[in-house]
Amino acid sequence: MLDSVKTFTKILSYIIRGGCTIHVFQSTFIEFTETRGESMLPTLNSANDFVFSDKHYRNGRDLKIGDCIVALKPTDPDQRVCKRITGMPGDLILIDPSLKNYYNGNKQEIEFEDSFNKYIRVPKGHVWVTGDNLAHSLDSRSYNSIPLGLVKGKIIAANDFNKPFWENGVIYGFRKIENNYVDEA
Secondary structure: OHHHHHHHHHHHHHHHHHHHHHHHHHHHOEEEEEEOOOOOOOOOOOOOEEEEEEHHHHHHOOOOOOOEEEEEEOOEEEEEEEEEEEEOOOOEEEEOOOOOOOOOOOOOOEEEEOOOOEEEEOOOOEEEEEOOOHHHOOOHHHHOOEEHHHEEEEEEEEEEOOOOOEEOOEEOOEEEOOOOOOOOO
16 A cells, blocks of 8 residues: 555656646747637638747747737737737838727827828837738737737747648648748838
8 A cells, every 4th residue: 555655646746747847848938829710821720720839039029020929918818819920119000991990099199090091100119910811810900019028929830730640650730830021121
């Protein structure tokens, strides 16, 4: 009986240590998390897609326009969003004209406005984010620019769990997430 208690205690100790190691690794280096929703189609699948988020980029460190990020949702900090950066601090952004009246009463100034165009300058310490599938995305067009402090990491890769993980010596479903932004200036 005593040997089985010692064995159980030893196994439990290894499980707790392993869990703590995984927690520290996910909090400090790379986070592996599931994504859901159609906002980032075709870059990310709408279900069963897991992303690798590099924590080096948290709080907006070394991010560029075109990077895909994981951030806390400004309107609900218990939720995370995956979006692409489409505006950096100081950039003048064309707000989607189909979203009329979202910025009425907002404290941020609209730089230029007419019946067809609304522009806003991204404030210092913020980024403008949008989903790749604009028709199905709640993003900066609806909740405004997000503070860099809400950025939790940059998406560097994704795993599609809709496909088998391993087949005939080939890893399926794993892909790098590239920044496909082309600066034309």
